Amino acid sequence: MARKSSASRRAATKPASGRRTKRKPAAKHKAAKCVYYFGEGKADGNGKMKPLLGGKGANLAEMTRIGLPVPPGFTISTEICTYFYAHNRSYPRTMQAEVEEGIRRMERIMGTTFGDTKAMPLLVAVRSGARDSMPGMMDTILNLGLNDETVLAVAKATKNERFAWDCYRRFIQMYGDVVMGVQKRPEEDHEPFETVIHELKHERHHKDIDDTKLSVADLKEIVARFKNLVKERTGKQFPNDPWAQLQGSIGAVFGSWMNDRAIVYRRKYNIPQEWGTAVNVQAMVFGNTGVNSGSGVAFTRDPATGEKVFYGEFLINAQGEDVVGGVRTP
Template structure:
């Protein structure tokens, strides 16, 4: 699993197991030969960073964490949280911004799955993680583009609600629930199925409200505003996608 925003090599002789491998700014704690440990995507990003290609900084949680997760009642190694926080701090330093920053440009990350062998479309991805009710106005101010910020937020809530919180089409439903909400707003306000780019800032803000209401109604839980809760929810969902029906059938 690779988490990125946009060191010196770890020495294999260490006796402490390493769960997180950082890459960025022309350095990487890993290389292209470590597909079994880092997955194809993680190994490729590490190698590109090592040869100083313009790769956004990030880190890879190793496949050994996934093995531990399924072998220990879906729990993580005790050292993982500290390693993830340390890697995130390195990203923040390179990007000159903070994860969850409410005062200036917030750091947003993507959480992407990765396996030793390519499995396109089989596992889950989450984008724009780090947005919440307080960071989206900050993003709007930093980019001077309010519509962009709110569109990113509503897309993030939709993706997170689907992948992490399992707000998906039920057996008796014909359409995905978030798409039903979008369709309803368009016809309520425009009496037509207009293209998404024509939605205004106020439309997008209303979609955010309705998406959060949908999540609450379907799950009994609130959409998380804590960016670290968002991150760990996404990590768990990506590990969970290793055993989803698509991935299991593909591996056969």
């Protein structure tokens, strides 16, 4: 039997139309969502999304959806925590744009601007949020967005200079501890920031006084001493750029998933390490504006006995960390 020529074989393999078939372009994979927004009665997440948003993030989304007055914000998912540790403490390329969009949404809802030096600036809280509650094990930063200029804008906008400087000294203390690592050394008996406050109280008032009794001048001096302490311990200036503050805080909260406290707690309660934590960034609501404001915690059961009764504790002229951290007795 005669063999076909090479030309005949090529012709036989061509499509009947004589045209080349076009390859379909490869499907583009949509980048995974990093940030889930909530505010104004709308939320990207819901209460069933605890594995992705953590307990706090899922509940904030659910409360927003059912119409409760939840300050706006966004949750960076637990998947980003996994990515963070798998990629040398870095983030997906798309995350920064999503975080910036989250801040823009908060600005629009709150009517304030992040880093504003002319009017009341947007200040935010940055908190952890694991799938299962891990109270006190991971880190929190409050009053983020304050610096030497925005603190003056807060004082002017609120007509409450003491409140502004109280927020600023709180922020430097929390950020200095959590993000910059200014913590108690082995040879020290007390936390360094608390030592600064104690020394100032005895220099100026010759006794221990409640923090609420500190004057504006006292608080300004504490801010200056706190900054000197940060510079002395770290060799770095305290950051003034609110965006740099936010980036540092997000990294610190993700980093706190692997701190010693959190590791021990997970082992005790059989919480898997691979679950990770979410990070919640939310507009601040202030309990330290004076005697007509306060902060507290509430439960649907008595935490000591388990009895099904409404139970709560609060402090006047305080922020939430004063209640849960034992700074003052409720």
